[in-house]
Amino acid sequence: xxVSTSFLPPISFNPISSSSSSSFMGPALVKTxxxxxxxxxxxxxxxxxxxxxxDMGASPLPDxxxxxHNNMSSMAPFGMQINEKPSYKWRRVLLKVSGEALAGDHxxxxxxxxxxxxxxxxxxxxxxxxxxxxxVGGGNIFRGSxxxxxxxxxxxxxxxxxxxxxVMNAIFLQATMESIGIPTRVQTAFRMSEVAEPYIRxxxxxxxxxxxxxxFAAGTGNPFFTTDTAAALRCAEINAEVVLKATNVDGxxxxxxxHNPNAQLHDTLTYHEVTSKDLSVMDMTAxxxxxxxxxxxxxxxxxxxxxxxxxxxxxxxxxxIGGTWNSTVATT
Numbered sequence: 001x002x003v004s005t006s007f008l009p010p011i012s013f014n015p016i017s018s019s020s021s022s023s024f025m026g027p028a029l030v031k032t033x034x035x036x037x038x039x040x041x042x043x044x045x046x047x048x049x050x051x052x053x054x055d056m057g058a059s060p061l062p063d064x065x066x067x068x069h070n071n072m073s074s075m076a077p078f079g080m081q082i083n084e085k086p087s088y089k090w091r092r093v094l095l096k097v098s099g100e101a102l103a104g105d106h107x108x109x110x111x112x113x114x115x116x117x118x119x120x121x122x123x124x125x126x127x128x129x130x131x132x133x134x135x136v137g138g139g140n141i142f143r144g145s146x147x148x149x150x151x152x153x154x155x156x157x158x159x160x161x162x163x164x165x166x167v168m169n170a171i172f173l174q175a176t177m178e179s180i181g182i183p184t185r186v187q188t189a190f191r192m193s194e195v196a197e198p199y200i201r202x203x204x205x206x207x208x209x210x211x212x213x214x215x216f217a218a219g220t221g222n223p224f225f226t227t228d229t230a231a232a233l234r235c236a237e238i239n240a241e242v243v244l245k246a247t248n249v250d251g252x253x254x255x256x257x258x259h260n261p262n263a264q265l266h267d268t269l270t271y272h273e274v275t276s277k278d279l280s281v282m283d284m285t286a287x288x289x290x291x292x293x294x295x296x297x298x299x300x301x302x303x304x305x306x307x308x309x310x311x312x313x314x315x316x317x318x319x320x321i322g323g324t325w326n327s328t329v330a331t332t
Contacts, residue, residue: 089314099139138165159223170217189221251319
């Protein structure tokens, strides 16, 4: 602390010492027996030094910002220490849930039992410190590509309606997750500020770091792009390590298992095999985006209990594209 006036000479003052010392220029300084008390007369400058003197053996006071930084306890979600990294394959994942999967047995547009099953499995892994983002489709309510041309509806307008359908699914899934205590945020590709946050990449990443689940809705915000492409795009933007594509089949087969009972399930595939064999995994834009950014893709069955948690934790389930089960390095 320094006090300066225009009429007092420099004075060095140690408030810690029982015998305060002073240095000054000008007339004599009269001090009382009280520590730190003094009477001055006709001085031009006064400087008071409140730091501890080194000859007393006192250590300097610690910097308050460093003290706060050192003593601040950084906690992961649900009280887990951040430095206690779980031994799982991935730390941040993006789960892609199709609209058809949310429909369940198709007796209604959104099956509450399906959303609750998703919420419970996501809850079990977020408690382990794994960060989860979700992209939802809207095919259970409205699919733009199949409705284009109906009653004069052009493709762009039809796709925008489909984007609104994904927002409906996202809000429903958010409500289910929060009902069992999972903090969840919905971010939309275009502004709907009354019901959800706008998509801001840095805000989304911060939500994940705080242990919240982030649901991305409205696709990419542009027509002619699927929600699979939105999943690949958001995965690359938030630096997630894998796209987990939840479907109604066990993985990727060499033929349609619904028509060929002898169809074989692939354990792993390369991006090139997916594109060259025209396998119906994701659209070409999405799979190419994953390939260019070295993002592996896991295709698994959503309807089997426990599969979501297994996929998020990196356990062997479904078909892995662009990588191997023993390594996270993507392969072409």
